[in-house]
Amino acid sequence: xxxxxxxxxxxxxxxxxxxxxxxxCLTFVQRARLxxxxxxxxxxxxxxxxxxxxxxxxxxxxxxxxxALLGLGGLERERELGTDGFTLALPVDRAQLLxxxxxxxxxxxxxxxxxxxxxxxxxxxxxxxxYPAAHAARFAILFATTGTLWVSAGVLVSVAVxxxxxxxxxxxxxxxxxxxxxxxxxxxxxxxxxxxxMNGARLSLLDRSTDLFIAPLPWITLxxxxxxxxxxxxxxxxxxxxxxx
Amino acid sequence: MLWYKAWRxxxxxxxxxxxAVSVFSVGVLLGARTNFPPPQAPLLPYSAFxxxxxxxxxxxxxxxxxxLLLGLGGLQRERASGSAPFTLALPITRGRLVVTRVAVGLLQLIVIALxxxxxxxxxxxxxxxxAYPWSQSLQYAALFMSWGIVWFAIAFLWSALFRGEFxxxxxxxxxxxxxxxxxxxxxxxxxxxxxxPFTMMSGGLDRHLxxxxxxxxxxxxxxxxxxxVIAAALLFGAWRMTVRQNF
Amino acid sequence: MNDSWIIETDALTKRYGAVEAVSTLDLRVxxxxxxGFLGRNGAGKSSTIKMLLGMSHPTSGTGRVxxxxxxxxxxxxxxxxxxxxxxxxxxxxxxxxxxQMIAFTRSFYDDWxxxxxxxxxRQYELPIHRKVKALSKGMRTKLALLLALARRPRLLILDExxxxxxxxxxxxxxxxxxxxxxxxTAVFFSSHQIAEVExxxxxxxxxxxxxxxxxxxxxxxxxxxRLLEIGFxxxxxxxxxPATDVGSIRTTGRQVRILAKCNVxxxxxxAYGAGAVSVETSAVSLREVFLDQATEQA
Numbered sequence: 001x002x003x004x005x006x007x008x009x010x011x012x013x014x015x016x017x018x019x020x021x022x023x024x025c026l027t028f029v030q031r032a033r034l035x036x037x038x039x040x041x042x043x044x045x046x047x048x049x050x051x052x053x054x055x056x057x058x059x060x061x062x063x064x065x066x067x068a069l070l071g072l073g074g075l076e077r078e079r080e081l082g083t084d085g086f087t088l089a090l091p092v093d094r095a096q097l098l099x100x101x102x103x104x105x106x107x108x109x110x111x112x113x114x115x116x117x118x119x120x121x122x123x124x125x126x127x128x129x130x131y132p133a134a135h136a137a138r139f140a141i142l143f144a145t146t147g148t149l150w151v152s153a154g155v156l157v158s159v160a161v162x163x164x165x166x167x168x169x170x171x172x173x174x175x176x177x178x179x180x181x182x183x184x185x186x187x188x189x190x191x192x193x194x195x196x197x198m199n200g201a202r203l204s205l206l207d208r209s210t211d212l213f214i215a216p217l218p219w220i221t222l223x224x225x226x227x228x229x230x231x232x233x234x235x236x237x238x239x240x241x242x243x244x245x
Numbered sequence: 246m247l248w249y250k251a252w253r254x255x256x257x258x259x260x261x262x263x264x265a266v267s268v269f270s271v272g273v274l275l276g277a278r279t280n281f282p283p284p285q286a287p288l289l290p291y292s293a294f295x296x297x298x299x300x301x302x303x304x305x306x307x308x309x310x311x312x313l314l315l316g317l318g319g320l321q322r323e324r325a326s327g328s329a330p331f332t333l334a335l336p337i338t339r340g341r342l343v344v345t346r347v348a349v350g351l352l353q354l355i356v357i358a359l360x361x362x363x364x365x366x367x368x369x370x371x372x373x374x375x376a377y378p379w380s381q382s383l384q385y386a387a388l389f390m391s392w393g394i395v396w397f398a399i400a401f402l403w404s405a406l407f408r409g410e411f412x413x414x415x416x417x418x419x420x421x422x423x424x425x426x427x428x429x430x431x432x433x434x435x436x437x438x439x440x441x442p443f444t445m446m447s448g449g450l451d452r453h454l455x456x457x458x459x460x461x462x463x464x465x466x467x468x469x470x471x472x473x474v475i476a477a478a479l480l481f482g483a484w485r486m487t488v489r490q491n492f
Numbered sequence: 493m494n495d496s497w498i499i500e501t502d503a504l505t506k507r508y509g510a511v512e513a514v515s516t517l518d519l520r521v522x523x524x525x526x527x528g529f530l531g532r533n534g535a536g537k538s539s540t541i542k543m544l545l546g547m548s549h550p551t552s553g554t555g556r557v558x559x560x561x562x563x564x565x566x567x568x569x570x571x572x573x574x575x576x577x578x579x580x581x582x583x584x585x586x587x588x589x590x591x592q593m594i595a596f597t598r599s600f601y602d603d604w605x606x607x608x609x610x611x612x613x614r615q616y617e618l619p620i621h622r623k624v625k626a627l628s629k630g631m632r633t634k635l636a637l638l639l640a641l642a643r644r645p646r647l648l649i650l651d652e653x654x655x656x657x658x659x660x661x662x663x664x665x666x667x668x669x670x671x672x673x674x675x676x677t678a679v680f681f682s683s684h685q686i687a688e689v690e691x692x693x694x695x696x697x698x699x700x701x702x703x704x705x706x707x708x709x710x711x712x713x714x715x716x717x718r719l720l721e722i723g724f725x726x727x728x729x730x731x732x733x734p735a736t737d738v739g740s741i742r743t744t745g746r747q748v749r750i751l752a753k754c755n756v757x758x759x760x761x762x763a764y765g766a767g768a769v770s771v772e773t774s775a776v777s778l779r780e781v782f783l784d785q786a787t788e789q790a
Contacts, residue, residue, distance in 0.1 A: 001599040027430035085579030091572040166257035173265040176307035244548035
């Protein structure tokens with residue numbers, strides 16, 4: 001039932017984000033019926049157009065923001081609402097309260113990551129264009145794996161920062177700041193940047209003209225991201241265990 | 246004391262934003278000692294570098310997120326936390342509560358917009374060893390504020406409508422993106438390029454921005470005035486909603 | 493530590509910065525009885541309960557609930573399987589309906605009693621399809637009580653359970669608590685409603701400024717506690733009253749007022765031996781004991 005509770009607490013965020021992302025992917029592809037190829041780039045491949053608009057565009061931005069928001073909530077929020085007493089009196093330990101929330105958030109994040117995979121290939125076919133599902137699946141894997149970083153950061157902030165709005169601000173601004181740092185100071189190390197890894201930007205994963213995969217996924221980097229996420233979540237669990245309510 | 250209440254309720258978000266923007270601004274300028282000019286663009290003007298780090302490349306999204314967060318809160322949130330009856334029993338009108346919160350929030354937003362506008366020209370000579378014109382940074386701050394007040398007002402309105410904190414926040418944060426979806430779907434970038442918030446905030450309406458990314462045309466006062474009117478209308482809507490609500 | 497105690501603490505202390513909310517508390521709550529937990533606002537009752545349930549960590553000292561250590565997360569979780577708790581706020585999840593709240597809570601406990609759940613739903617007239625956020629304060633209180641009472645826990649902890657209830661519902665609640673105790677559930681409830689405590693409690697513990705100032709059965713209070721008004725012809729002499737016999741001593745001019753916990757006859761004799769010209773005794777209610785102890789500590 002803790003999974004059910006976590007679902008009820010996060011479903012509005014998830015469904016709203018899913019609706020916006022789905023609508024965006026749908027309208028982006030449908031618009032290509034009229035606007036593609038762009039007048040200034042008549043030889044632009046369709047797959048590159050999709051990459052720019054979706055995997056390096058609005059879909060990516062919304063995905064990153066919502067992944068962090070999916071990680072928020074938890075006992076600090078319940079403390080504000082006055083339900084922490086009820087929840088903490090349940091015969092479960094604090095880790096058992098945290099992990100279902102994390103699991104649900106991760107599944108929801110993965111579902112958001114899969115939206116372009118679900119929408120883009122078949123809607124492209126309806127406008128007479130082709131976008132290979134296999135490549136969309138690879139982007140989904142990159143998004144989902146990198147997304148674990150955003151979710152786990154959101155979870156950490158939710159246990160460390162009291163106040164719903166303060167934790168939202170901390171979570172979102174940490175993302176914005178890290179994006180700026182990776183594109184600025186750490187620009188010389190693109191393979192370290194989750195923002196580059198999630199869509200292959202500035203890495204030698206993609207063909208420069210078609211923006212389709214020409215190299216295997218960076219499994220070691222993805223494994224490292226998962227390790228970082230797990231470490232962050234372990235830290236969040238440790239903080240939650242020691243908190244007084 | 247209503248000002249103090251509004252300040253206390255929003256100060257965590259505001260101070261986090263101030264810290265993030267300040268640290269980022271100083272960090273970029275310090276990094277410019279080694280990162281500027283970038284090896285792949287050795288002739289890049291410093292002004293273009295500043296534009297890329299502070300006003301272009303999606304930085305407007307970050308400011309927009311801050312504006313949205315500052316607009317959240319209000320009586321619906323107090324209803325959830327249980328303090329609404331206390332606040333409503335005070336001998337003040339609901340309108341006054343709304344106006345105070347709007348005033349504090351907008352002041353905070355102005356401070357956030359001005360932070361890089363002050364830090365960059367002031368500290369560029371010292372940290373990055375290049376100069377950046379005050380007039381440019383202040384104009385960009387004005388462009389950021391133009392849509393910033395609209396985002397603030399949108400979040401304010403959603404907060405008046407929705408009881409759940411996350412519901413209001415998610416609605417607020419997704420609204421700009423939902424707007425962009427509809428904008429794109431209706432081919433607004435071809436018909437109304439000025440209606441793209443991030444294009445306008447990053448100076449994209451200036452046809453003579455050039456390689457230096459310096460604003461040369463007057464600010465789009467008409468468009469900015471329209472945005473002020475839109476923000477005022479949204480805030481008025483929030484005020485009406487709050488005044489008529491049952492608690 | 494003794495296995496027959498349901499709740500047992502040993503020098504339990506909780507400090508919040510410079511403030512000592514609970515101070516070297518030695519609390520003993522026995523099985524199968526109703527214990528009232530009294531104290532003024534800020535006395536440390538809620539802080540004590542939170543430590544017992546593992547919500548906050550003791551600064552020092554130890555404690556056990558149902559034989560399980562309170563400072564061991566795993567042990568405390570085991571204890572909570574057999575503890576039902578009604579918090580002071582009585583807040584439950586606003587986004588769930590009454591039915592969903594019941595289903596959610598029921599899933600955690602093996603001792604859930606569907607027949608009691610059904611009876612309480614009827615008795616409290618709770619609308620099962622309505623969301624918690626749409627319930628009145630009284631309804632939310634009743635829901636919180638249902639979630640605790642529709643079980644057969646070994647220990648029932650309630651923090652101000654009657655707050656927000658109408659008189660009929662309060663009466664139903666008190667009867668439920670008595671029934672729970674008869675069913676071998678230990679009831680430990682904090683309340684400011686002395687009359688309620690007097691009606692149903694077997695034992696009373698009173699906290700003031702984090703310290704236990706009273707730990708006695710109600711029978712003992714009724715039978716043995718007395719108020720002695722001792723009058724002297726001149727300034728009262730210093731008398732070494734046995735500490736275990738005296739609850740409080742107050743001197744006003746030539747009058748000495750003593751709350752005696754036991755051995756009243758011996759104390760009367762000692763008073764006359766010290767030169768008292770008059771000694772009046774009267775029975776004392778729990779409310780008077782509470783006020784006396786609270787103002788004494790002040």
